[in-house]
Amino acid sequence: MSARNRLPPWHERLRLANGREILIRPIRADDAGPLKASFPLLQPEEVRQRFQHRVKELSDETLQRLTQPQPKTEFALVAAEPLPPGEALVGAVARAAIAPGTRDAEFAILVSHYVAGMGLGRHLMRRLVRWAKGKKLDRLWGEVLEDNQPMLSLLDSLDFRRESAGTPGLVRVVLDLSPSSARKTSAGRGEGPRPPG
Template sequence: MAARNRLPPWHEHIRLSNGREVLVRPIRPADADPLRQGFALLEPDEIRQRFLHALKELSPDQADRLTRPDAKREFALVAAEPLPPGEALVGAVARAAITDSGREAEFAILVSHYIAGMGLGRHLMRRLVRWAKGRKLERLWGDVQEHNQPMLALAQSLGFHREAAPEPGLVRVVLDLTPARTTHHHETPQAA
């Protein structure tokens, strides 16, 4: 049995198109400091696209909150260097949180420009979808800035559809997770 098969649940090594290997794994409290350090490396537009407004830094409280998801309602993965949490540079974060309805989850993904365009966002989104389906949720959705074409294209390629968002400048992308219900029509075909 190969070592990669012995990884804990939700852990996997991924080789990016640039040859760099990252470890996709659940976020850990020890990731708080690397997240704060990595936040300083983000470009202002990356921050706006994820947080929908400009932030100068990720506060210790915000970082702590991000790294301690409520296991009953939240799921968060990171793509990090294959080093122990706390030492590993975090290049991407993907998160889903079940809404108050209990039937759907909101997602958010942030991939640093250093590793953007290498398929990691797609991979992380698929993991969020898998988690949401495992929770028997009906929908997974997120609000995306309308000029964030890479994210909108990714969502569309994965089967998300667009809905009106609650704020101007945003597009809500939604993936229906319930199996399509087949309808049975007992009508006789009309003659042409």
Template sequence: MAARNRMPPWHENVRLANGRDILIRPIRPEDAGPMQAAFTLLEPDEIRQRFLHPMKELSAQQAERLTRPDPRRDFALVAAEPLPPGEALVGAVARISIDANGKDAEFAILVSHYVNGMGLGRHLMRRLVRWAKGRKVQRVYGDVLESNLPMQALAASLGFRREPIGQAGLVRVVLDIPPPKPKTPPPPPLMSLPPGA
């Protein structure tokens, strides 16, 4: 997968390993309709891994809520066809939401089987973590089904650790984000003494 071209913030043109071009960008309200349509193309296991329970459809209310994140605490990206929002088929969604404590943030990622296995989940996760760091979040976490071994392996490869949550069938993966190191001021300039001083 290779990112190409200079784009607005959080926008990237990406070519997948299969040669397919996609656009990674912030989610838009116009994506609600295409997301509902794309939901019907998902495998039942894909839906269960993202929502942690079976769902037959994505309701208009759910799609509306997903596509209108609160800019104060939420961030969501889509990987879609390089077409205008509302026309583009959405192949992946990545979302992160800051908890009420302002220190923790929960992530969720769904990559459809049409674009799975091409590094897209890793790419999106890195973008979510980068956003969280910019918001001074100290901990990023997500609850993953125990059977979702690919997601657990991806999280582990990015430095996430497992944390028990006491709920059967679920595993919590957690990434601790160290605070930024304070910038050390440059040393004062050397003073030259006049001759004979």
């Protein structure tokens, strides 16, 4: 591979099952405009599954927090058209953030119905796991609506375990990343830090 064809870290070109070529890359501040503009195109069920309640638009504060992650504690990828940030339509976002004072990160993924069912959620989830392992974290966790069976099945296949989220209708899913956290889990949840909830 020649140097001019080499992609920067965390960049990857993919061709989806429908033939569309996308670029997976770290999110950029310039993605805020396209994200805000395309949010109303999401179906209500997609929004509910990601935010767990109705959201009509992304606030400027939310967009800034999402598109300008803190490099030491946050990581966010997008699956977008292979165009410059700010021009590219974003079809999916995957994010992980380390909870302060812990070695645990919470994840969230939103895949638009335009590119759903093509393995993109699995691909992005694996990238979040890779990032979390690179940070030597103990756990990666998230909360998923119990009726979001496609997401729960995907996470089951990636060895996440299910726990009670303490909120009706939600399931907490946890992936143990270190041998010590796996031992603590088998010994009981009374030891060690608990993912914030």
